[in-house]
Amino acid sequence: MKKTKIFSLICAVLAFCMAFSGCTVFETDTEALMQPPVFSEEQEKLNAALTKVAGEGYNLKYPASGGSNSAFIFKDLDDDGVDEAMAFYSTDGSNTRINVLKQNEEGWVSVYEAAGFTGDIMNIEFADIDKNSPAVIISWADEIGIYRFENNRLKELHSSECYGSDIVDMDGNGFSDVVIFKGSAMDRNVVNIFRIYENKPAVTEDVIIHAEYSGIYSSKTGDIGDGRTAYFIDCSISEGVYLTEMIIIEENTAKEFTIDDFVEDETAEVPETPEESDGSTIIIIGGSLGKRRIFTRNTAVSCMDTNGDGIMELPVEVRDDYAQEASDTVYYLEYMQYNGVNSVPAWHGVANTESGYLFTLPRPWNSAATAVIDSASGELSFVSAENGETVLRVHTVLKSDYQDKYEDYVLAAESEDHYFYVEALADPESNFYIDPITFEDCFILI
Ligand SMILES: [Ca+2]
Ligand SMILES: [Ca+2]
Ligand SMILES: [Ca+2]
Numbered sequence: 001m002k003k004t005k006i007f008s009l010i011c012a013v014l015a016f017c018m019a020f021s022g023c024t025v026f027e028t029d030t031e032a033l034m035q036p037p038v039f040s041e042e043q044e045k046l047n048a049a050l051t052k053v054a055g056e057g058y059n060l061k062y063p064a065s066g067g068s069n070s071a072f073i074f075k076d077l078d079d080d081g082v083d084e085a086m087a088f089y090s091t092d093g094s095n096t097r098i099n100v101l102k103q104n105e106e107g108w109v110s111v112y113e114a115a116g117f118t119g120d121i122m123n124i125e126f127a128d129i130d131k132n133s134p135a136v137i138i139s140w141a142d143e144i145g146i147y148r149f150e151n152n153r154l155k156e157l158h159s160s161e162c163y164g165s166d167i168v169d170m171d172g173n174g175f176s177d178v179v180i181f182k183g184s185a186m187d188r189n190v191v192n193i194f195r196i197y198e199n200k201p202a203v204t205e206d207v208i209i210h211a212e213y214s215g216i217y218s219s220k221t222g223d224i225g226d227g228r229t230a231y232f233i234d235c236s237i238s239e240g241v242y243l244t245e246m247i248i249i250e251e252n253t254a255k256e257f258t259i260d261d262f263v264e265d266e267t268a269e270v271p272e273t274p275e276e277s278d279g280s281t282i283i284i285i286g287g288s289l290g291k292r293r294i295f296t297r298n299t300a301v302s303c304m305d306t307n308g309d310g311i312m313e314l315p316v317e318v319r320d321d322y323a324q325e326a327s328d329t330v331y332y333l334e335y336m337q338y339n340g341v342n343s344v345p346a347w348h349g350v351a352n353t354e355s356g357y358l359f360t361l362p363r364p365w366n367s368a369a370t371a372v373i374d375s376a377s378g379e380l381s382f383v384s385a386e387n388g389e390t391v392l393r394v395h396t397v398l399k400s401d402y403q404d405k406y407e408d409y410v411l412a413a414e415s416e417d418h419y420f421y422v423e424a425l426a427d428p429e430s431n432f433y434i435d436p437i438t439f440e441d442c443f444i445l446i
Contacts, residue, residue, distance in 0.1 A: 046072050046085055049101050049108040054089055061088040061096055063121045072101075075126055077149035079133040084111075084149065086136070088121055096121060098138075100149060111152045117143060127167045127176035130196040137178060139165060144180055146194055146201075157201040158194050164213040168221050170195070171249050172229035179231060179247070181213040182206065189213070197252050204254040209245055211235035218302040222312035224248070225338035230257075232312060234302040243296045244303045244314050259295040259314045264342040299333060299351050301358070306335045306347040306444065313337045313346045318366055330373050330380075332366040333358075351446070352380050355396040356415055358444040368431060384432065391432035393423040412439035 050058070060071035074083040077100065085101040085108060096116040101108045116138075123139040135157065136147040144162035147154045162180050170177040170193055177195035180203075190206040211233050218234040230246040237243050246257045297317040306313050313335035335347040349360040350371045355378045369382040369391055378396035383389070394412075397403050397419045409421035422439045426432035434442070 043072065045107045046087065046101060049110050050087055050089065050099055053099060053110045053113055054091060054097070058089045058091045059093070061090055061121055063088075063124045065123050073124055075134070077133060077136065086124070088116065094118055098154065100152075100154060102152075112149075112154055114154060117145075125167060127178065129176050130199075137165070137167065142183075144178075146178060158203055160203075166219055166231075168219075168231055170221060170229065170231050170247070172221075177249070191247065191254075193247070193249055193254050202252055204249065204252060207247060207254045207256050209233070209247070209256050210237045210243055211245060217300065220303075222303075222305065223310055224262075225311045226340035230312070232303045236300065237296065240298050241296050242298070242300050259316055259336055259343060262336075262338045262343045297333065298331060300353045301333065301351045301446065304335070304446070306358070307337075311337055314343070318348075328372050328375060330371045332361075332371065349442070350380065352378065352394070352396070353446070354378055355380075355418060355420070356446055357413065357420060358446055359394060360442045360444065364431070382432070389425070391426040391430070392434070393425070395421040395423065397421060410436045410439050413443035413445065415445050
């Protein structure tokens with residue numbers, strides 16, 4: 001996903017800067033970062049082979065991300081047991097050419113040469129899309145090309161507009177599929193899925209999704225609960241409004257679903273989604289709680305398997321208002337698990353996404369105590385709706401900080417950087433009483 005790519009890009013740039021002094025971290029022109037001053041013997045041979053084809057005045061182009069810090073990418077492209085080398089270069093500074101070199105007894109020799117696209121390569125990935133040789137997936141700034149190297153030729157399987165992609169096994173058949181995020185046509189964001197279907201390269205029709213690629217903060221595949229596998233996207237669809245979408249592929253058709261498609265409630269009046277909705281008014285009324293379940297949420301959590309049964313659950317808010325309350329109020333969440341007919345709650349509690357945990361609480365807390373997160377300290381507290389008294393606090397403490405003031409609290413969980421202390425303020429007779437020995441069971445780190 002994009003964040004990984006950006007992170008990889010930063011790592012690549014940093015690694016480069018450490019290796020070659022004089023480069024600043026603000027250097028972003030990939031061409032300026034090329035041509036390492038010292039070539040290994042192997043690279044000298046590759047360079048010589050490439051010079052025979054390209055002439056002297058070429059610049060090697062490095063993928064901006066993807067973990068490749070060499071201008072030559074080694075991979076057994078045709079499954080003959082010997083690695084080929086791929087190189088990208090430009091002779092005029094703008095057009096990128098692709099070259100594939102093979103090894104023989106004397107060294108390297110160029111066997112394939114083609115024009116690529118204009119501009120920089122963002123990423124090169126390889127994927128096992130079937131039992132044959134791997135697909136070569138080349139991402140440019142706003143295009144994707146999917147190829148296979150056969151008979152010493154890079155054969156194009158698919159190319160299209162693309163603002164981001166993800167290589168996952170969408171349909172659970174053991175081979176990779178490529179999720180291609182395309183730009184918004186008529187203000188709709190679309191994806192389609194490339195994969196091998198019935199032994200041929202195939203692309204699904206465009207599927208409209210709510211998520212803009214840049215708003216996606218998590219994606220994964222998993223079981224939805226009825227035996228099918230889905231690709232799950234957690235995204236921000238507008239300021240502070242988050243949604244989980246599922247894309248399921250069947251035959252050669254992909255469809256988008258949200259949790260409301262998986263809730264059976266014949267008596268519920270489900271308002272139509274207004275065309276111009278920001279997402280926050282899409283609601284499901286009724287259900288066993290007598291509350292509205294809102295399938296968008298103001299909490300940036302991701303779908304996950306909360307109960308360890310191998311089936312993914314989807315987070316929804318449980319609330320009885322439309323309007324957002326004070327900005328430090330957080331809504332209780334429920335993770336809903338689909339059973340093939342209906343979605344049922346699998347987990348209930350509150351998320352503190354800044355501190356990185358879910359805090360499990362019994363369902364009655366939802367109407368009895370308001371949850372508040374202090375954005376400065378990360379402290380999560382619960383205030384009794386009846387008398388305004390604070391009944392429970394969860395402190396987030398940096399491990400590197402001095403912390404003797406928390407000695408009286410219960411150390412209930414820790415992450416890599418933080419300790420989480422619980423301060424129980426309710427009497428043992430109170431409805432808010434939780435036995436401190438069970439506090440650690442309340443935490444799910446996210
Ligand atoms: Ca090979
Ligand atoms: Ca697959
Ligand atoms: Ca589960």
